[in-house]
Amino acid sequence: MEAAGLRIRYWECAQNNNTYLTTDEDGNPSTQYRLPGEPGYVDPRGVPTTRNPDLPAGLTGQEKSPVFDDQFDFVF
Amino acid sequence: MKKSIRNLTAIILAGVLAASYQVASAHHSFAMFDRDREEVMNGEVVRWAFNSPHTAVYIRTDDGEVWAFEGAAPASLVTRSPAMNGFTFQPGDEIEVVMCPLRDGRTGGAIGFIIKGDEWYAPNDGGCGPNLEAWQDWKPKGYMSKQEALDAGEVLPE
Numbered sequence: 001m002e003a004a005g006l007r008i009r010y011w012e013c014a015q016n017n018n019t020y021l022t023t024d025e026d027g028n029p030s031t032q033y034r035l036p037g038e039p040g041y042v043d044p045r046g047v048p049t050t051r052n053p054d055l056p057a058g059l060t061g062q063e064k065s066p067v068f069d070d071q072f073d074f075v076f
Numbered sequence: 077m078k079k080s081i082r083n084l085t086a087i088i089l090a091g092v093l094a095a096s097y098q099v100a101s102a103h104h105s106f107a108m109f110d111r112d113r114e115e116v117m118n119g120e121v122v123r124w125a126f127n128s129p130h131t132a133v134y135i136r137t138d139d140g141e142v143w144a145f146e147g148a149a150p151a152s153l154v155t156r157s158p159a160m161n162g163f164t165f166q167p168g169d170e171i172e173v174v175m176c177p178l179r180d181g182r183t184g185g186a187i188g189f190i191i192k193g194d195e196w197y198a199p200n201d202g203g204c205g206p207n208l209e210a211w212q213d214w215k216p217k218g219y220m221s222k223q224e225a226l227d228a229g230e231v232l233p234e
Contacts, residue, residue: 016127019104019146031105035144035184036134044125044132 016044106203109176109186114206114222121169126150126162131199145175147187147199160199174211176204209233
């Protein structure tokens with residue numbers, strides 16, 4: 001990971017997970033996936049707010065996601 | 077003394093069970109994705125979320141719909157061949173996604189492969205497991221789904 005210039009922050013999971021446990025039509029435990037625009041959907045765009053403060057400022061892979069698009073919004 | 081050893085054993089067992097539950101509940105099933113269906117979708121990347129616990133690629137199709145596809149975690153993708161990172165798919169890139177759709181018909185699914193130019197990326201997780209050799213044979217022939225290929229007499233490699 002470090003050779004690739006990346007560090008993954010595990011606390012990201014709580015902020016980016018769109019998979020959740022639910023029950024199916026028969027009442028059995030099941031799993032579902034939230035899509036943009038649905039209640040509870042979280043928007044995974046890179047996590048600039050949780051950047052590890054101990055890392056060097058210019059370390060590749062730690063900056064705001066290069067595909068973060070401020071102009072794009074999911075419209076349904 | 078015996079009683080305190082029994083109590084200690086009970087406490088340790090309770091701890092182990094609690095830890096096991098945490099591990100088991102930390103991941104999820106892929107029941108929402110139909111792994112038997114493998115379909116090709118084309119579109120323009122609107123977002124590539126290189127985030128834990130799952131990456132996600134969002135594309136806009138020609139008819140304007142946005143589709144969302146779940147992939148494996150970043151930690152896995154940087155070790156695959158070809159390796160992927162947060163720069164691999166950029167907004168505006170034209171890509172094809174071989175995917176396993178959501179069973180309930182909503183506009184999402186699990187990533188199988190992402191084809192960008194001549195490169196075949198495999199950011200898939202347990203939600204979709206297409207056969208690379210088969211698809212690299214089927215795709216140039218124009219098949220847009222596994223079922224279509226099988227109906228035409230194609231067979232999966234041994």
